[in-house]
Amino acid sequence: MPVKVNMQELLSLQRKSFSGAGYPEVDSRIDRLDRLLTMLKKYDSQICETISEDFGGRAFELSRLADVFLTVEQVKHAITNVSEWMKTEQRPPPLPAGDAGATTEIRSMPKGIVGIIGPWNFPVHLILGPLVCVLAAGNRAMLKPSEITPKTALLIDEMIGEFFDPTEVAVVLGGAKVSEEFSQLPFDHLMFTGSTTVGRHVMRAAAENLTPVTLELGGKSPVVIDKDVDLSIVAARIMAGKLFNTGQVCVSPDYAFVPDELLRPLIAELEKATSTLFPSIADNPEYTAIVNENHFRRLQHLISDATAAGIETITFNPADEDYEEAANRKLLPRVLLDPPDDSAVMREEIFGPLLPIKSYKQIDEVARYINAHDRPLALYYFGNNEQHRTQFLNDIVAGGMAVNDVVIHVTCHQLPFGGTGASGMGRYHGIDGFREFSHLKAVYTQTPVEEIAGFMRPPYSDAMRGLLQQQISEG
Numbered sequence: 076m077p078v079k080v081n082m083q084e085l086l087s088l089q090r091k092s093f094s095g096a097g098y099p100e101v102d103s104r105i106d107r108l109d110r111l112l113t114m115l116k117k118y119d120s121q122i123c124e125t126i127s128e129d130f131g132g133r134a135f136e137l138s139r140l141a142d143v144f145l146t147v148e149q150v151k152h153a154i155t156n157v158s159e160w161m162k163t164e165q166r167p168p169p170l171p172a173g174d175a176g177a178t179t180e181i182r183s184m185p186k187g188i189v190g191i192i193g194p195w196n197f198p199v200h201l202i203l204g205p206l207v208c209v210l211a212a213g214n215r216a217m218l219k220p221s222e223i224t225p226k227t228a229l230l231i232d233e234m235i236g237e238f239f240d241p242t243e244v245a246v247v248l249g250g251a252k253v254s255e256e257f258s259q260l261p262f263d264h265l266m267f268t269g270s271t272t273v274g275r276h277v278m279r280a281a282a283e284n285l286t287p288v289t290l291e292l293g294g295k296s297p298v299v300i301d302k303d304v305d306l307s308i309v310a311a312r313i314m315a316g317k318l319f320n321t322g323q324v325c326v327s328p329d330y331a332f333v334p335d336e337l338l339r340p341l342i343a344e345l346e347k348a349t350s351t352l353f354p355s356i357a358d359n360p361e362y363t364a365i366v367n368e369n370h371f372r373r374l375q376h377l378i379s380d381a382t383a384a385g386i387e388t389i390t391f392n393p394a395d396e397d398y399e400e401a402a403n404r405k406l407l408p409r410v411l412l413d414p415p416d417d418s419a420v421m422r423e424e425i426f427g428p429l430l431p432i433k434s435y436k437q438i439d440e441v442a443r444y445i446n447a448h449d450r451p452l453a454l455y456y457f458g459n460n461e462q463h464r465t466q467f468l469n470d471i472v473a474g475g476m477a478v479n480d481v482v483i484h485v486t487c488h489q490l491p492f493g494g495t496g497a498s499g500m501g502r503y504h505g506i507d508g509f510r511e512f513s514h515l516k517a518v519y520t521q522t523p524v525e526e527i528a529g530f531m532r533p534p535y536s537d538a539m540r541g542l543l544q545q546q547i548s549e550g
Contacts, residue, residue: 086260092215104211107239108207132364142198153210165180172527176524183516184516185212187214189266190217208504217260218247231246265287266289289511292499295330296453296454304457310344313345318428332433335436346391356394357403389412390407406428411431442470452498453481456478472496491508
């Protein structure tokens with residue numbers, strides 16, 4: 076096990092090692108990625124069991140899919156492609172220098188030491204997934220796992236300590252105070268995944284060191300249901316996404332729009348879909364518990380606020396079970412009908428199995444509503460109307476979008492993942508993550524022909540004046 080040192084000393088050790096090693100060639104990067112892959116395979120089952128302990132109940136298969144498999148796939152993708160990603164990109168040089176031998180190119184350089192602050196909802200994938208991109212880009216990394224899943228944080232520390240020297244990758248453990256101090260370190264890049272509120276604090280702290288940041292935040296991701304749909308299919312896909320990890324997902328459908336005449340039929344189909352996915356809730360090991368008491372109470376408050384406001388709330392209880400939800404934090408799914416904009420469920424990101432549904436008459440009013448609010452991390456459109464589909468593709472800025480499904484786009488490591496505005500900044504996954512954690516270094520190599528290299532120098536010639544006149548006047 077590595078000797079523990081304080082965060083500043085650890086950063087200094089990594090920086091010294093990074094500087095001394097020089098440019099990391101592809102073999103070095105693949106070696107680190109190979110070790111990460113071996114680590115995930117060795118600890119596969121233990122990761123899933125430990126996450127379940129932290130949650131107080133989460134399906135082994137869910138964790139294996141979301142935390143292990145998706146991370147393994149990202150590592151494999153990076154190993155296969157990193158040598159291609161590293162290639163120098165040639166760009167056409169300006170003329171006439173280009174004709175005389177000048178060249179322009181872009182080299183992807185590692186930034187140095189990257190800090191990664193991970194969340195609790197997918198505590199392994201959302202800290203090791205970014206690490207894949209960081210290592211592929213040739214960097215070193217310091218990881219700060221979430222204290223809300225403490226057993227998993229300890230396991231991450233154990234795994235990393237076994238497979239990596241602390242000068243390559245190291246783990247820092249602790250609570251909110253440690254996270255605050257961690258974000259104040261002078262990293263070469265800092266990545267944070269979590270809430271928008273905390274993201275603002277992280278960005279302020281990073282600004283003191285002019286540290287570039289990648290912020291993967293959340294927000295309220297809307298679902299838009301058009302008229303020309305099969306509601307049974309729509310409901311099955313929405314509830315599969317909404318109840319994945321019981322809504323404790325940053326791109327979970329946060330609220331939905333449906334045409335007035337489809338509101339009640341949709342609710343009926345959502346209830347059927349819930350029963351298919353989870354025939355029972357209370358003792359169903361495949362239904363994820365809310366992660367801790369604080370988050371359970373937060374969700375209870377949202378329900379109480381809706382009740383007090385007179386919002387119609389429908390609870391889905393497939394087996395008609397009579398149990399105390401707080402006993403095991405297995406919160407039943409609920410839909411809330413036409414909540415006003417000032418209600419808590421419409422102001423706050425829900426992060427649980429509650430789905431507000433707003434009815435509409437004209438789809439243009441839906442687009443206006445979404446554009447009047449913070450830019451979402453994800454946007455979902457269900458429908459076959461090409462004009463409407465194009466409207467939501469072109470007119471609404473969102474971190475990402477899925478058509479006729481939800482959540483699935485984030486599992487595709489060929490696509491960039493990231494938010495915009497209040498839902499974050501920057502992106503990762505695949506080549507986009509490689510570029511996010513690389514410095515794109517512009518290189519110009521001058522022509523050896525001195526007459527061309529010096530063409531723009533004083534004393535200015537008639538030929539130079541004529542060229543300026545020609546180029547500015549044309550077109």
